[in-house]
Amino acid sequence: MANYNKKLVPEEKEKLNIFKMEAANDIGINLKFKYGCDLTSKEAGSIGGKIGNKNIQRYNQKYDL
Numbered sequence: 001m002a003n004y005n006k007k008l009v010p011e012e013k014e015k016l017n018i019f020k021m022e023a024a025n026d027i028g029i030n031l032k033f034k035y036g037c038d039l040t041s042k043e044a045g046s047i048g049g050k051i052g053n054k055n056i057q058r059y060n061q062k063y064d065l
Helices: 010-026 041-062
Strands: none
Touching (some): 010 041
16 A cells, blocks of 8 residues: 655655645634644645645646646
């Protein structure tokens, strides 16, 4: 079975954490140290959706789509 939690580029971990914090702040969720265990499923899903949208925007900008 594949390990999907394995970091492919470990040196990018901090950048990814900053990206997650920015996405959460964009939708008004204040993440605490270690992302706080008090997030609802809806809030966590909103952060994931925002990250996905930002990735799509960055891709479109990079390739001038």
